[in-house]
Each structure stands twice: as structure tokens, then as C-alpha cells.
Amino acid sequence: xxxxxxxxxxxxxxxxxxxxxxxxxxxxxxxxxxxxxxxxxxxxxxxxxxxxxxxxxxxxxxxxxxxxxxxxxxxxxxxxxxxxxxxxxxxxxxxxxxxxxxxxxxxxxxxxxxxxxxxxxxxxxxxxxxxxxxxxxxxxxxxxxxxxxxxxxxxxxxxxxxxxxxxxxxxxxxxxxxxxxxxxxxxxxxxxxxxxxxxxxxxxxxxxxxxxxxxxxxxxxxxxxxxxxxxxxxxxxxxxxxxxxxxxxxxxxxxxxxxxxxxxxxxxxxxxxxxxxxxxxxxxxxxxxxxxxxxxxxxxxxxxxxxxxxxxxxxxxxxxxxxxxxxxxxxxxxxxxxxxxxxxxxxxxxxxxxxxxxxxxxxxxxxxxxxxxxxxxxxxxxxxxxxx
Amino acid sequence: xxxxxxxxxxxxxxxxxxxxxxxxxxxxxxxxxxxxxxxxxxxxxxxxxxxxxxxxxxxxxxxxxxxxxxxxxxxxxxxxxxxxxxxxxxxxxxxxxxxxxxxxxxxxxxxxxxxxxxxxxxxxxxxxxxxxxxxxxxxxxxxxxxxxxxxxxxxxxxxxxxxxxxxxxxxxxxxxxxxxxxxxxxxxxxxxxxxxxxxxxxxxxxxxxxxxxxxxxxxxxxxxxxxxxxxxxxxxxxxxxxxxxxxxxxxxxxxxxxxxxxxxxxxxxxxxxxxxxxxxxxxxxxxxxx
Numbered sequence: 001x002x003x004x005x006x007x008x009x010x011x012x013x014x015x016x017x018x019x020x021x022x023x024x025x026x027x028x029x030x031x032x033x034x035x036x037x038x039x040x041x042x043x044x045x046x047x048x049x050x051x052x053x054x055x056x057x058x059x060x061x062x063x064x065x066x067x068x069x070x071x072x073x074x075x076x077x078x079x080x081x082x083x084x085x086x087x088x089x090x091x092x093x094x095x096x097x098x099x100x101x102x103x104x105x106x107x108x109x110x111x112x113x114x115x116x117x118x119x120x121x122x123x124x125x126x127x128x129x130x131x132x133x134x135x136x137x138x139x140x141x142x143x144x145x146x147x148x149x150x151x152x153x154x155x156x157x158x159x160x161x162x163x164x165x166x167x168x169x170x171x172x173x174x175x176x177x178x179x180x181x182x183x184x185x186x187x188x189x190x191x192x193x194x195x196x197x198x199x200x201x202x203x204x205x206x207x208x209x210x211x212x213x214x215x216x217x218x219x220x221x222x223x224x225x226x227x228x229x230x231x232x233x234x235x236x237x238x239x240x241x242x243x244x245x246x247x248x249x250x251x252x253x254x255x256x257x258x259x260x261x262x263x264x265x266x267x268x269x270x271x272x273x274x275x276x277x278x279x280x281x282x283x284x285x286x287x288x289x290x291x292x293x294x295x296x297x298x299x300x301x302x303x304x305x306x307x308x309x310x311x312x313x314x315x316x317x318x319x320x321x322x323x324x325x326x327x328x329x330x331x332x333x334x335x336x337x338x339x340x341x342x343x344x345x346x347x348x349x350x351x352x353x354x355x356x357x358x359x360x361x362x363x364x365x366x367x368x369x370x371x372x373x374x375x376x377x378x379x380x381x382x383x384x385x386x387x388x
Numbered sequence: 389x390x391x392x393x394x395x396x397x398x399x400x401x402x403x404x405x406x407x408x409x410x411x412x413x414x415x416x417x418x419x420x421x422x423x424x425x426x427x428x429x430x431x432x433x434x435x436x437x438x439x440x441x442x443x444x445x446x447x448x449x450x451x452x453x454x455x456x457x458x459x460x461x462x463x464x465x466x467x468x469x470x471x472x473x474x475x476x477x478x479x480x481x482x483x484x485x486x487x488x489x490x491x492x493x494x495x496x497x498x499x500x501x502x503x504x505x506x507x508x509x510x511x512x513x514x515x516x517x518x519x520x521x522x523x524x525x526x527x528x529x530x531x532x533x534x535x536x537x538x539x540x541x542x543x544x545x546x547x548x549x550x551x552x553x554x555x556x557x558x559x560x561x562x563x564x565x566x567x568x569x570x571x572x573x574x575x576x577x578x579x580x581x582x583x584x585x586x587x588x589x590x591x592x593x594x595x596x597x598x599x600x601x602x603x604x605x606x607x608x609x610x611x612x613x614x615x616x617x618x619x620x621x622x623x624x625x626x627x628x629x630x631x632x633x634x635x636x637x638x639x640x641x642x643x644x645x646x647x648x649x650x651x652x653x654x655x656x657x658x659x660x661x662x663x664x665x666x667x668x669x670x671x672x673x674x675x676x677x678x
Contacts, residue, residue, distance in 0.1 A: 036495075036496060036499055036504075036603070036604075037604050038602060038604045040499060040503075040504030040602075040603065040604070041503075041504040041505050041506065041602075043504075044503070044504060075604070167649045192647075192648055193647055193648060193649040194643075194648035194649060194651070195648065195649050195650070195651050195652050197608060197651070197652055198643075198648055198651050199599050199600065200399060200403050200640070202395070202399045202524065202525070203392075203395065203396050203399055203640050203643040203644045203648070204643060204648050206391075206392060206395045206396070206399075206524075206644070207392065207644065210391055210392055211392070223506045224506045224600045224602060227506060227508055227600050228599075228600055231508075231515060231526070234515065234517075235515075235517040235524050235525065235526055236517075236524050237517075253505075257505065257506070257507075257510075258508070258510070259510065260510065260512060260515065
């Protein structure tokens with residue numbers, strides 16, 4: 001009798017255990033990202049954060065696991081669409097990744113037609129959220145960068161600005177927003193658009209020096225553009241008091257790779273360098289980065305991590321509710337509301353994160369100090385301050 | 389306004405010199421073999437990354453990378469020739485496809501070895517301003533403009549006075565007749581690829597010294613080089629310099645007087661106008677077919 005009870009107990013435990021195992025699933029998540037082509041640098045950086053997010057999620061969730069399938073979109077719109085279609089054919093439940101608004105736009109459309117949620121941190125052009133896509137989510141936007149740039153320039157009491165911007169969608173849009181906001185505040189603004197293929201910025205800087213005579217230069221572009229502009233400015237030495245850029249500029253990598261060009265340059269930055277995390281999630285993120293990649297995280301990794309972690313959590317919730325195959329991931333993403341490494345993230349009806357506000361960092365010595373907003377600042381801005 | 393225009397012309401002149409250095413190798417191979425080497429930009433890029441490696445690993449000035457760049461790029465160029473020489477049917481179009489494929493392989497090799505990060509020289513000497521009156525440039529730009537002139541003169545001399553140079557011209561003019569005269573066309577074509585490799589090596593070190601390189605930049609260089617080669621006219625080496633300077637100045641003046649967003653459009657516009665007015669290029673000679 002006693003033996004029968006023991007056998008029954010073991011059978012019961014086994015049944016419960018197998019039920020739990022059956023409901024714990026592995027979910028395939030597609031990563032569509034540029035690993036080659038002109039955006040390879042930012043794509044690889046974002047992918048690192050996505051991989052860390054999967055590692056941390058799998059270690060901490062305890063029930064579901066995520067498996068990533070990555071397809072290189074070669075920094076090209078047509079290839080981005082093909083990447084999404086390929087991932088869908090491999091039965092992924094959602095897509096994370098994408099970089100550059102002109103690649104993300106067609107890729108997220110393709111994902112939408114296939115009923116897949118698409119989350120990104122690589123597209124700030126407002127056209128992405130104004131197109132009526134129900135499956136699209138982004139954790140950052142132009143307004144966040146614009147608020148940071150304008151906030152810094154206002155605090156520094158800058159009276160005249162020359163904006164040098166790439167004609168790509170996101171940079172063009174951001175430059176226009178910054179120009180409009182600054183002009184409304186009475187700041188004199190002159191803009192100079194440049195083709196992304198341009199390599200010699202001396203003619204533009206010469207116009208800033210001889211014609212604009214602005215106090216401040218704002219660069220809206222990508223790493224190779226910043227290097228070209230700063231180098232030309234270092235040669236021509238216009239009479240300015242400060243230089244600022246946006247993404248990919250206030251990073252330890254830029255300081256290490258271009259030490260002569262970075263001193264006192266401002267750029268948007270999520271965290272200072274050396275990085276210090278005070279939250280549990282921050283520490284898990286930093287430890288995960290170290291364990292998986294043996295390096296410190298950068299802002300691309302931070303964004304990749306946040307966008308993906310939110311997606312994985314949404315997938316888990318949808319799976320638990322049994323709505324995974326009925327658009328549940330999209331519904332759960334819409335319900336997102338939590339503090340993350342980049343602040344509070346929610347998604348409005350258009351898929352935008354209305355809470356996103358960047359911070360401004362400045363290269364000071366070997367550090368990147370946060371200088372705006374004051375409540376997040378780790379140091380005062382050095383102004384006037386130039387790399388020469 | 390005068391200051392602006394003068395600076396634009398000066399910057400365009402120096403930029404044109406750099407373009408000429410990049411285009412010379414492509415012009416030589418195109419003139420000698422009627423082969424458009426679509427991997428030429430990647431050869432230049434390879435040399436640029438060799439310069440980066442020498443500077444970052446050994447701490448040497450990029451100029452010290454020239455011997456290593458010459459060796460590696462000429463070997464690569466020679467290997468490319470051996471592939472191209474296997475193409476016997478529809479040589480022009482098939483070698484175009486072949487060299488395009490090699491270009492893709494080289495781009496991705498560069499990406500795998502050196503990653504996608506933006507690279508440029510950290511040599512302060514190279515980046516320092518070189519000022520002539522009210523005209524500004526970087527030292528590296530002036531230096532490699534001079535190098536470009538020297539190489540153009542050297543190439544012109546080699547093609548007109550040396551045995552192999554005249555052999556290259558003979559093979560390009562009439563392959564069979566050259567063979568009858570005792571010239572080995574295969575060896576001569578190999579020599580033209582080697583010389584193109586040497587020129588690409590100098591161009592790559594120059595590019596690293598004054599510009600910014602990324603793995604995907606090779607195709608942009610090839611297009612620029614091709615435009616200049618066609619602008620110059622088939623077989624005209626001095627034409628490469630003139631065409632390159634024209635392009636550089638047109639782009640620079642467009643940025644200064646109109647908008648920097650129109651730079652590439654200006655270059656293409658110049659290309660189309662010259663071809664419309666002078667279909668054989670600025671200094672090219674119409675060739676008999678058949």
C-alpha cells in the first residue's frame with residue numbers, strides 16, 4: 001500500500017513536471033541587422049546588445065527561452081526586406097533589429113504583412129511612426145535627440161548655430177527639427193546639407209568660417225562624417241566656441257580611435273564613461289556583456305539590449321496567455337510600461353516611446369561626462385571648448 | 389566671396405590630385421586590356437588598411453606602410469590578373485562580372501579582418517594645417533598631390549620610353565600584331581596589372597592619410613576612378629590628371645556656391661556633358677573597331 005502511494009506520488013510529480021516542461025517553450029526571434037556595408041559598425045554594436053539580452057533573459061526568466069536567428073541586411077533596403085521574409089520562413093515570432101530609417105521602413109512593412117512585431121532603436125525618422133503601422137515599435141526618436149541638443153545649446157546661451165547635416169532621412173529630419181526649434185527661440189541658424197558620399201568638408205567649414213560666423217557647429221550625421229567635419233574644422237579653425245553631434249559621437253570608442261579630434265566635443269549619450277550602473281538590471285546587463293563579449297557595453301549595445309528585452313518579455317507574456325499566434329506579441333508590446341536602462345519606456349498608438357529623452361555627453365580628458373540635463377549631469381560642460 | 393572661391397578651387401585641385409592617384413591604375417588596365425577592373429577600388433582600400441595596420445600596430449607614420457602595401461597589393465593584383473586572363477569568351481563583359489565578384493570578396497575580407505569601424509590616420513603631422521596665404525589644406529593632401537604628380541610623370545615616361553611600357557601600348561593597340569613582333573601579350577598584361585597594383589598601393593596609403601576609410605568604400609572609389617578614366621579618354625595618362633582635377637574643382641565649387649548635397653550630382657553632370665560633347669573623352673582618340 002505504502003509502495004503504491006509512493007509510486008502514485010512519483011507519477012504525480014512527473015506529470016506536473018512534464019506539464020511545466022510542455023508549457024516552457026523556446027521561441028525563435030529574428031534579428032534583421034546590418035553586419036556588412038556602410039552600417040556594419042552600428043549593426044554589429046546593436047547585435048551585441050541583442051545577444052546579451054537573450055543571454056540575460058534565458059538565465060533569469062526560468063520558464064521560456066529565446067533563440068536568435070540573425071540575417072544580415074547588408075545596409076540595403078531590399079536586402080532588409082529579404083531578411084525579414086527569410087526570418088519569417090524560419091517561423092520566428094517577432095523581429096528585433098534594423099538600423100537606418102530607410103532600411104527599417106520597408107523591413108517593418110514586410111514584417112507587418114507577415115503579422116510580426118518589429119522593434120528597433122535604429123530609426124528615428126518620424127515617417128516610421130506616422131505611416132500607420134500596427135506592428136512597429138521603437139524605443140527612441142528624433143524628439144529625444146532634439147530635446148537634448150536644444151537643451152544644451154539653450155543652457156550654454158548659444159546665439160548662432162551652423163547645422164551641418166547628412167541628407168539621409170533621419171539626419172535630415174532631425175536637423176530640420178533642431179533648426180525650427182532654435183529659430184523659435186531666437187537663435188540664428190544656418191544649415192548646410194551634405195551628400196553622404198562627401199569626404200572633404202573644407203568647403204563647408206570655410207563657408208561656416210567666412211560666411212556664417214556662427215558660435216557653434218552642430219553635426220548631424222554618422223561617425224565618418226564627424227571625423228571629416230572635425231578634421232576640416234581643425235585645419236580651418238573657424239571662430240566657434242563649441243561643436244556638438246548626435247549619435248555615435250560621445251563614446252569611448254571615438255575617444256580612443258580619434259584622440260586628437262574629440263576633446264570637448266559634445267554628443268548624445270545614454271550613460272557616462274566609465275560606465276556605472278546602479279540598478280540591478282544595469283548590473284546584470286554589464287555582467288552579461290563582460291561574460292559574453294569580454295568588453296564594456298556601449299550605447300548601441302544598451303539600445304539593442306533594451307529593445308530586445310522588452311520584446312522577449314512581451315513574447316513570454318503572450319505565450320503565457322496563449323495569444324502568441326493571435327497577434328499577442330503586438331498587443332503585449334503595446335502594454336509595455338517599465339523603467340529600463342534608458343529610462344521609462346511605453347509605446348503609444350503609433351509605436352513611439354513618448355518618454356525618450358537623450359542626454360548630452362562631452363569628451364573631457366579620457367572620460368565622457370554627462371553635461372545635460374543638470375539632474376543627470378556628472379560634470380559641468382567645458383564651454384568654450386574645442387578640439388584645437 | 390573671392391576667399392571662398394579661391395579656397396574651393398585650391399581644395400578641388402588637391403582633391404583632384406588624390407582622385408588622379410586613385411584612377412591611374414584603373415586607367416592603365418582599361419587602356420591596356422580593355423578590361424574594367426571593378427575591384428580596383430578594393431585594391432586601394434586594401435592598401436589603406438595595410439597603412440592602418442602599420443600605424444596602429446607599429447606606431448609608424450603611414451608613409452612607412454608603402455613598401456608593405458606595394459608588395460601585398462601587387463600580389464593581389466597579379467592574382468586578379470590570373471583570374472581575368474582565364475576569361476577568353478566575351479572578355480569585356482565577363483571580366484567585368486569577374487572583377488565585380490572579386491571586389492565583393494575583398495570588401496568582405498577587409499570587413500572580417502579589420503571590422504567595420506571607421507579608420508583614419510592618427511598622425512598629427514599628417515593632419516596639421518598647411519597654410520599658403522589664405523589657403524588651407526592638410527599636410528597629407530599637399531604631400532600626396534605631389535606624389536600623384538610624380539607618379540603620373542613616371543607612368544607617362546614608362547609608357548612612352550621603357551620597353552615594357554611600349555609593349556603595353558602595342559598590345560593594347562593590336563594584340564596579334566604585338567605577338568608577331570615578339571611581345572608576349574600575357575606577360576605584358578600581367579605587368580600592367582602589377583603597375584596598377586603599385587599605383588593602387590600609393591593611392592590607398594594616401595587615402596588613409598588624408599581621408600576616412602570603411603570597408604564599403606571601395607565601390608565608391610571604383611566609380612570615381614571609372615568616371616575619371618572615361619573623362620580623360622582611353623589611354624591618356626595626362627588626361628587622368630586633368631579629368632580628376634576638373635572633377636575635384638567642379639565638386640568643390642558646387643559645394644561652395646550651391647550646396648554640398650549636390651556634390652555627386654555635379655560630378656555626374658560634368659561626366660555626362662563631356663561625353664556628350666567629346667564622346668572619346670578629353671584626350672582620347674577614336675579607335676578603329678575590327
